[in-house]
Structure formats: C-alpha cells, structure tokens
Amino acid sequence: MDHSNMAGMDHSSINMSNTAPPVSASTQTSDSNIVDGKNLTLVATESSLEVKPGTTLPVWTFNNSVPGPQIRVKVGETVRVTLKNELPEPVSIHWHGYPVPNAMDGIPGVTQDAVVPGKTFTYEFKATVPGTYWYHSHQDSVNQLDRGLYGSLIVEDPKEQYDRDYTLVLDEWMSMGLMDMSNMGNMNGMDHSSMPGMDHGNMNSNHGTNTSSDSPAAGSHDMSMYDIYTINGKTGDAINSLPVKKGDKVRLRFINAGYLTHKLHIHGHDYRIIATDGQPVNSPALISNQLIAIAPGERYDIEFTADNPGKWLIEEHGDEDRMKNMRTVIAYEGSNSSVTSDWKEDQPLFDLTKYGAATNMKFTLNQPYDHEETLNLNTSVLNGETVYTINDKVFPNTDKIHVQKGDIVKVKFINKSPKDDHPMHLHGHFFQILSKNGKPIEGSPIIKDTLNVKPGEEYVVAFEADNPGDWMFHCHDLHHASAGMVTDVHYSDYNSNYTPDPTVGNKPE
Template sequence: MDHSKMNMKGTNEPQKTTDVQAVKSQVLTGKVINLTAMESNQEIAPGKTLPVWTFNNSVPGPEIRVKQGDTIKINLRNQLSEPVTIHWHGVPVPNAMDGIPGVTQNAVQSGQSYTYEFKADVPGTYWYHSHQDSVNQLDRGLYGSFVVEGKNDEKVDRDFTLMLDEWMSSGKGMSGMAMSGMDMSGMDHSGMNMHSGDSSSKESNTNSMPMAHDMSMYDLFTINGKSGSLDQLPVKQGDKVRIRLINAGYLSHQIHLHGHEFKVIATDGQPVTNPGILKDSVLSIAPGERYDMEFIADNPGQWLIEDHSNNKAASGMRAMIVYNGAPASSDKSNASEKLSAVDLAQYGEAGKKAFSLNQKYSLEYTMNLNTEMKDGKMAYTINNKTFPDTDALTVKKGDTVKVRLVNNSKTDDHPMHLHGHFFQILSKNGVPFKGSAIIKDTLNVKPGEEYEVAFEANNPGDWMFHCHDLHHASAGMVTELKYTDYKSDFVADPNAGNKPE
C-alpha cells in the first residue's frame, strides 16, 4: 500500500531524513503530534484486504520520532465508534499520561479528543497502542512505533523499524465483527489453543462459541502490516545499519538475519554493554518486547530477515535487505533450520550494575503465574487470584524491589510487562546473569521458568503489571504496582465504558 497518497487528516507532515527509513509507514517528528483513531481497510497480504482500526489511516500507525529531552504533546482524536486510549509502552511517562482507562484516565469517547504531554527523558525503542479493551483493539491494528533518539546515540547510516504482528485472513475479530461488547474475562478458554510458543497463533476474538477461539486461526504473520510482501530495506556497502524489532502481536517470533554478523545493542530500548558479535542465531522476541540489532552491510546482495517460528504462517513474516545495484535475490529461506536463540544471560560485558542478587532490598515479592480452572472457566492467575482481586505490589518512592516471577503454567508463555519502570534481570532458574546488565520492561517467562528481577520505585503512581499476551491479561493475569505515598486526583467516570484490558 502506498500511504503517501492517502488522506492523512489531522497528521503532521512527514519529515524525510537520510538515515531513518519508515518502511511502509509515515514518520512524524516535532514536539506536537496529531493522531486520529479511525476505521480503514488495508491489504495485509497480496489480494487480502481486511477491515482495520488505525492511527492515521495505516497499520502500523505513524512512527513517532522525538529527541531526548523534548517535551512533546500528542493530540488524540477519536473517530471510531468505540472509546480508545493510548499507552506509551516502555516509556517512563508520568502516571497520569500512562493511558490506562479507569486507572489514569477515562477512555476517550467517539468524537472526542485528548492530549498526552510528557518529557521524553530516556532514549530507546518503544511503541504505542490502545489500552482500552486492548485485547481486541490492539488486534485490530491500533498501534505504532515510538522512538526517542538519544543525545549520545551512536550514529548509523540506516535506521529501520520492523513491527511484528499476526492476523486472521478470515477477518474475524476485525472491525465490524461485533467484538466491542465482549468480556474476555468471562470467556471459557478451556477449549482454546492458547500456547504462546512457536507452533500457535492468536485466538479469534469473535462472539462465536469458545471452541472457535483457537490461536491457530491467526494465519497471516506480518512485518509493518504486510504479509509475504518482502518489504525492501535499502542499504549501501559499508553502511552501519540499525534494525529496531518490535513485537506488537501475541506470539513469540524467532527472527533471523541472513548473510551478516550482528550485535544486539539494546533490549526494550535500553543499551547492552559491549555487545558481542553474533551469527546464525535467532532473536526470540516475545509479545511487547523490543530488540535493536546492528550490523555492517559488508556482504552485497539481497538478504532475508525472516521468522523461524514453527508455524506455516511464519513464511509471511519476511523483509529483504537490498544492496544498491544488487541483482535479483538468490537468497533462499532457511526457516526450517533450527538455530540457537541469543542467550542474554551471558551476553555483553559486565559493567556497572544497579542491582545484585545478594544486596538487601526494601521489599521482595513472588508472583506465581498459572493457568487454572475457576468456576468452570479457564483463568490466568497471579498467586491463584485474577484481576481485580490480585494482591497489588505496594511500594513507596525510593524503595528497592526484587520480584520473583515463576511460571507454573504447563504450556503458556507469560511475557510480563511492568508499566512506568525498567527492571534489571538478576537470574534465570537460579543462575545469575553474568554479562551486561539486561534492562527491560517486558520479560517472557516460559513454562517452568523462574526469573528474579529488581527495580527502584522511582516513578510514583498506580501502575499495571500484566501479561502481554493480552488474552491472558483479559482473563485475569494482571496486578498493580501501587505507591502508598501517591494519591491520584483522577476520578473514573462510570459512564465512560473504561476497559483497562
């Protein structure tokens, strides 16, 4: 789809630069950004156009690029039939700007507007998405990338952003399918294939019987809203290239870069200390996570970036690095080849770290994550409870907090996302992390795994801590991080239809 010819009402004019490539998307810069939530149609795969919900008439929505230290205003206009919000995933915004309906704001009603304003202090790769009825609205396409360019960022010649997602070719669960009144928390997941691993796809969000809610219905995997189209990433020999990978879907993807050595220079936007050179490894990227790769374009030709997940739909999740003047590609997919995943536990160099396993913490919490039958329905629990009955993590400003995340589910991954804060990973399955400090806001905990993470309570507010497989969140796997020395002046409107998950 050529977005340059669309009517982009209410948007900024795109600013083209030599080193930033908006692949099939618009780039918005400056200190005032306008986003309009609206219905549209988009060709997701060749010959397959689906109804979508969008920001500024495309999926993904525009990439927003701002400078570190800028105070920015984002004006949201809602032209949809349902209320929406915007959550700034990974960005440590003030609590009032977090975009959580019923917690930090009322959902923005159809025909109304809302302004988000905050200072972009921390550079990195982030994204934005609706957090109103998010299991459905994110599924329809309400998301985009958000990049804070750092004052001390290493210069690159090319800078690409690739957003990963999954869709249903049937169009079920998309706009016009009467999803809006659905209460996922009451849904019976027992008949569903809810695995978050390689061999599954997101469940349908229709109002049919539970057995129809099968993750394998998601049969189109996309990069930047396109499946199988081999979007081209143009490079010149000798270029230093940065690729920002963002998983906006509900499944993990195993991303492989052909023909080049690379480094992982950032996790969830936060830098890795002296990253080592990698080759023939996949980056396993779970829902909500971001990884920044960097490589030198030193192997002329045309080379795939592709998903090695064990799912036939993965063949659609491809892009092509194309050197200037390169002949037509002879590079073939090797997606069936089993490659090892990058192990962050020993990656990079152990520089200065904010936290250690053995230090004394103000508070320690354990979160046991599980999949259980409750009242005849499948529920996703934290310490045997479902939201809103889960026990909040309570802190006060300045506390140091250690959290133990334990996945007791038999088959379900749980990518846990903490709003408003970054945490450092201390250990996995009792083994300390020995390389660079790995700083994240979203961490995938696979069945049987246990992680210890630590953070400082440095951003007062009432914050969500939830699974970013939003089917799990909507079925209970949500808790809150609450500051006892913070009092919000927000008042929820009972008529706003607030649906925080």
C-alpha cells in the first residue's frame, strides 16, 4: 500500500509534571509510527499519555507510544521482533490471533519465561496468513494491557490495494488514574489520586473448584470505573480525523484492545465488512446504518468508497457520556462543511451469522469429530470473591482439552452468567462458527479466534488441531481470565523444551 497518502500523526502536548517521558498517541496513519517487522526492537518502558488536553495518565508503552508501533509485513516475510524490558516488572508479547509456533506465543510459564527488567527476548515467526491482528503483553495481562502495552500487527496481502488504510484501536481508561484493584472493596472514602498502579490480580487469590452462584455477591464486576473511551490513545475532540479524497477506496481496521464491547456507527456511507479477526468474509454485501458490536479482542475490517463529500462521524452508539467520546470523523479533503450525522432511531445490530454468501465450509455440524467439548461459562463466588468458571472450575483447576495433531475438535460454548459477556479467545488456531443458539450459520463461513458469547447464548465452533503446543483458551475480558476463566488446549504428542524458571514470577494471566 502507499503510505504517502496517510495523514500526519498528532503528537499532542504532555503534562510534564509526570516524571516519566511523554508518549505519542497515533492514529496509526503515519509512516512515523508504522514499522517494518522484519527486524524490530520494541522497548517496554514507563511513560505518560495525554488523552486530551489537561488529562494525562501514567502508562506503560512499547517504544513510547500508545498504541505501540504498528508492525507491517507482507505475506511470506519473517517477523523478527526483539523485546527489551525497561519496566520495573517482567513483561512478554503475545501475538493475538496469529498462528505462531508455540514457543513464540509469549505466555509466561507456559511457552517462555517473562522477560525480566533489563533483559531481552526475540520473537521470530513467518507471516503466512494476511489480515488484521495485534500484539500485547501476556504477563499479568489484565494489568499490563490496562497500562497500554499493546499495538497492531498488519500482514498485507499483495493482491489488496487501498488508497487509505486506517487502523483504529479502541480502549478504555480511568480518569482517576490506574487504580489498585485489590482495594476495590474499600473504595468508599478513598483518595483515588494517591492510587499508584492498577492491580486486578487479587480478584481471585484462592483458586478452587467448589463454587456456588447462590451468594448475593455473585455478579459482574463494575466496569463504570472506565470513564475515558479512546481511539488510538485519544478521546473526544482530541481524536484525529481520517482524511479521504472523493473516489478513494478506504479500509478501516478496528481492533478492540479494551475490556468492553463497543457498538460503532459509521455515518454517511455504504460499506462492506470484509473480514473479522483477520479472516475474509465471502461475498460481503453493502450495508449502512447498522451498529457494529466489537467485543474485547475482536477485529473488524471495513471497506467503503469515499463517494459522499463532507465530514462524517464514526462514533459509538450509547447514551453514556463516556460513549460519546469514542468518535472520529471521515473528513474529505477540501470540505468546509460541519460534521454530519445520519443517525436514525432503532438502527439494527449487525448480525455476522447472516452476512455474506454461503459457500463450502471446512467443518459441518454433523460430521464426525475426534473430540467434542462443552464449555459452560459462568459467574460464581468462591470464598467471598467473584470468580469466573468453566464447567464450575477456575484456572488452574479447569479441565484441559487434550488433542493430538490432526484431530478435529468441536466445542460448544454456553454462557450461564446472568450479566457477563465472555469473549472467548483461542491461541494459535482459528475456529469456524457452526451454529448460534441451535441455528446453523446462514451466510458466509465465519472464521475467528475470538468470539463474544453473551448471557444465555450458545455457540458451536470447530477447529483442526494443526499447530502443536500448549495453548491458552480464555475469556478476553481479562478481568474474567484473571479470576478463573481460562483453560488450555494441550497436544499430548507435543514435547516442549521449555522449563519455567520459578524465580521469574511468571503470571500467564
């Protein structure tokens, strides 16, 4: 693609009262923050991020940027990224959605030791599958993602050409700063300004299998603390616009790096949803005026032709003030018009299970499978703490899914939580969605690595065990993962050469 047509990056001013160096917030639309991943060093370091004028947050970054640099390679190239840790805590990099070799998956205590302060680790893998992916720390990930340790990974298909190619990374923050979640039970009357770093890890300090949902304490965690919604590290009017020219072929890559689902509305244009989680949709139809729900960990790629000059909103739909600040503008060059909305009441929610054209699918509901698993997802209480369970167990006591290379596996998700969504993410593999709530998929085959299962919903998916290793399978609301909703896909015919170092303090979730 031609990066020369991309808009410049907004290097906003930083409140220098924070002792850490300032961070750049990028629209991921400038050569200055798009890097070649064939030989790259990512430095994890402390910094500060001005999400809007007057609001600066303490953050952890890759290369002093939130999001971190966008890594771009072409299919067939080898990605070689050296992680250098200048943080006070160990860190790692997981390549979310990408089928890397198991040793490169970045899971502390499972595939590697976390990189301790002052040390390095080099990740190397071949880019074989085009699409939109991302990377993030998987060491104590509920905390380290919240602090800003993430970025995008784009594997380009040389057959695809766009005049404009924008990546929009969605996230949520707290204006009170990054809190210590271990004190959440005693927040009344606290001086939040003194809270140092956010620690979600104590939500489930005593893992076990004897859980009960009868306690009145059972229920979802309060996510209202996330009062700042951002796109590429900026919020509200501070978010950069997306310049286009009439006639441009435009691609928008949405990545949800946060812990909440965001329903987005694209104004003024018909568009196609051409990929989900990096995988193409078959014969995507033109749609408009629909809400696109993007759950934690998911990616949606959208294509449109710039055929309606003016300034048009892309915004989150919702009545809460924090939602109204997740917005950017499709801005036609030379247009002097005001920002326009074509919002209508009762806009439908986009339904991926009925979109695109049916074609031959790799898996079917009725074919024979080597393994059939049911994962009952639930919210419960253990020793007075909210936990998130798979088949009434919490990690590390959940039952592994045992496979051998070449096995075909069918998995049924059933969300029994009364209020909680569970975006389930499988490492190292893609899976195909076969049915939703007992009804077979009607449209294009749907291939994903992250699937949001809402309360009361039931999905059946299938995958081939084609990437030997030990792979995590967990909820990507990482509050839920850190409180138990994790299992593993374990290849019995895989022998790892890795032995964990007990002195490192590996925290895979």
